Amino acid sequence: MSDTIEQKCLSKGVKLTDQRKLIVKVISQSKEAYGDSDHPDVDELYSRVSKIDSKISIATVYRTVKLLEEAGILAKHDFKGGKARYEAMIESHHDHLIDVKTGEIIEFVDEEIEKLQIKVAEKYGYSLVDHKLELYGIKKKSQ
Amino acid sequence: MSDTIEQKCLSKGVKLTDQRKLIVKVISQSKEAYGDSDHPDVDELYSRVSKIDSKISIATVYRTVKLLEEAGILAKHDFKGGKARYEAMIESHHDHLIDVKTGEIIEFVDEEIEKLQIKVAEKYGYSLVDHKLELYGIKKKSQ
DNA sequence: GTGAATGCAAATTCTTTGCACGAGC
DNA sequence: GCTCGTGCAAAGAATTTGCATTCAC
Numbered sequence: 243m244s245d246t247i248e249q250k251c252l253s254k255g256v257k258l259t260d261q262r263k264l265i266v267k268v269i270s271q272s273k274e275a276y277g278d279s280d281h282p283d284v285d286e287l288y289s290r291v292s293k294i295d296s297k298i299s300i301a302t303v304y305r306t307v308k309l310l311e312e313a314g315i316l317a318k319h320d321f322k323g324g325k326a327r328y329e330a331m332i333e334s335h336h337d338h339l340i341d342v343k344t345g346e347i348i349e350f351v352d353e354e355i356e357k358l359q360i361k362v363a364e365k366y367g368y369s370l371v372d373h374k375l376e377l378y379g380i381k382k383k384s385q
Numbered sequence: 386m387s388d389t390i391e392q393k394c395l396s397k398g399v400k401l402t403d404q405r406k407l408i409v410k411v412i413s414q415s416k417e418a419y420g421d422s423d424h425p426d427v428d429e430l431y432s433r434v435s436k437i438d439s440k441i442s443i444a445t446v447y448r449t450v451k452l453l454e455e456a457g458i459l460a461k462h463d464f465k466g467g468k469a470r471y472e473a474m475i476e477s478h479h480d481h482l483i484d485v486k487t488g489e490i491i492e493f494v495d496e497e498i499e500k501l502q503i504k505v506a507e508k509y510g511y512s513l514v515d516h517k518l519e520l521y522g523i524k525k526k527s528q
Numbered sequence: 529g530t531g532a533a534t535g536c537a538a539a540t541t542c543t544t545t546g547c548a549c550g551a552g553c
Numbered sequence: 554g555c556t557c558g559t560g561c562a563a564a565g566a567a568t569t570t571g572c573a574t575t576c577a578c
Contacts, residue, residue, distance in 0.1 A: 257532080257533085257577090259532090259533060259534080259576080259577080260576090261533080261534070262533090283567095284567080284568080285567090297534095297535080298534090298535090299534065299535045299536070300535095300568095301534075301535065301536075301537095301568090301569080301570085302533080302534060302535075304567090304568060304569070305533080305534085305569090308568095308569090320463040320465070322463070324542095324543090324566080324567075325566085325567065325568095326567085326568090339505065339506060339509055339511060341511070342514060342515070348509050350505055350508075350509065352501060352505050354501055355498055355501050355502070355505070358495060358497055358498050358501070359498070359518075359520055362482065362493055362495050362498070362520065363482060363520050363522045364525075365493075366482055366491050366493065366522075367524060367525050368482060368484070368520075368522030368523060368524055368525060369522055369523050369525055370520055370521070370522050371485060371521050371522055371523055372485070372520075372521035373518070373519060373520045373521060374517065374518070374519045374521075375502075375516070375517070375518045375519075376516060376517045376518075377502055377505065377506050377511075377513055377515075377516045378513070378514050378515035378516060378517075379506045379509075379511030379512055379513050379514055380511060380512050380514055381510055381511055382507075382510050382511060382512055400557080400558085402551085402552095402557090402558060402559085403551095404558080404559070405558090426542095427542080427543080428542090440559095440560080441559090441560090442559065442560045442561070443543095443560095444543090444544080444545085444559075444560065444561075444562095445558080445559060445560075447542090447543060447544070448544090448558085448559085451543095451544090467541080467542075467567095467568090468541085468542065468543095469542085469543090
């Protein structure tokens, strides 16, 4: 039911070169290999793909993530910290809860918030095409 | 009831030099002069203050907005587009609805969403310390 | 072959910093 | 005189780009 990134590229006419395949592979494995909290930046992606193909250039990584983002295949996040971070777009949209102390990222979905967002946009005469919700929190002592 | 930025600086021990006063003044007038949609980036602030004092340095603008942000006096936003943008912190928190075509920014508050955010954080064992909600929309044809 | 993708390094853009000078107490 | 802020220019970090080469069809 859920297309792989490779399949999405094909269906959107994004040509898959060897380098792109590798980058796509690394991104696809991101959560499995590093957990849901994994939202690598370009440097991190570059270092992961470099381990497999050391000849790949960081310019290619930049170009590829940009391409994939524009094709709607990757989501780009500008969390606090300056560098853009990426993750595969998946059907089920989710938002992020970020631990301000550890940097850990928890993904969540809240249907009610989603609905309210649409309502707010409509209230101002807009159709919602995208949104970004980030919660920053501190872990409570377990009680 | 609502302190001016200058007052906040005094109460937080931020020394106000002539340059800082000028920057603060320009930020304070931002919404009045340019509308609620005004969220200037450093370049824009620099160009506004330069018109009044052409000797001011952009480094000072960068240093000042950083200082004020750390003092909790300014809010820094990383909207899409790469450059950080600023606005005065006001008591009443608000979020942003951004017109993806025109770049216009509408500020809104939705108490229900605010409450749900806290609930979500709590659900995962966190206290919410900050959040960011941006809606991106397209204006509907008036009906 | 031709057009697109890559690698490399240089260029850009945004932001920070080192340092000498200047302002205020 | 000391401390802190400022201006300037240089340094940094993140990202993009020009160009010659390479790759895929």
